[in-house]
Amino acid sequence: MKQSLFTLEHARQLTADTYELVLSGDVSAITAPGQFVNVELPGRFLRRPISIANWTEDALLLIVRVVGEGTRELVRSVPGTELDTLSGLGNGFDLTDCPENPILIGGGVGAAPLFGLAGRMREVGVTPTVALGFRTAADAFYLEEFARLGCHLFIATEDGSLGTKGFVTDLVKASPACTAAFVCGPTPMLKAVHALPQLKSGQYSFEARMACGFGACVGCTIQTTGGPRRVCKDGPVFRKEEIVW
Structure with missing residues (x-):
């Protein structure tokens, strides 16, 4: 996990409630597709966890669905806005043994x-x-x-x-x-x-609804074959055989 400032470079509306955001900044903590970032919004107590849609050597692509006032404020941010961001959160998808089909x-x-x-x-x-x-x-x-x-x-x-x-x-x-x-x-x-x-x-x-985003509050726990696991810290990706419904 790394805390740093990202700068909003671009925002584009995709659907009535879904937006594409491009943020420039230090992406060195991001290691796998499926990880997420936790973005701080001015005046809001909790950060907003957002899945990483893609990344390059110096920028993040986020796709944000508006679900409340916090995400509405985020997608309305103007280019040049600096956002305090925790990056490299979660485990992401493992492509070590990627199947052929x-x-x-x-x-x-x-x-x-x-x-x-x-x-x-x-x-x-x-x-x-x-x-x-x-x-x-x-x-x-x-x-x-x-x-x-x-x-x-x-x-x-x-x-x-x-x-x-x-x-x-x-x-x-x-x-x-x-x-x-x-x-x-x-x-x-x-x-x-x-x-x-x-x-x-x-x-x-x-x-999952997350408060901290890095495992401290245990608020996003699910049951697995290995016992309770935190979606933000131990996930968000779990293997099929681990999951208990």
């Missing part, structure tokens, strides 16, 4: 860290299948960006306004060759994906 499964803003993950997979010669689920076509984002990476991209919307009508689990069932999953999204989606028998292995990134 992985499927990346994202629900809503859970698609964000999968973008950087897909890019790292492409760098090592792996072409992932990417299955993304949204409520409606209006909620979808970063489809062109995933496509430009050369991923096999499939979309599901609950109302059928884009791609397959249904849930992201329907896309997984339609891709029987994929047996290893990298997943990020709301807990009900993680649970539904975890139950699919075709997925023999996987890594699941949990979303």
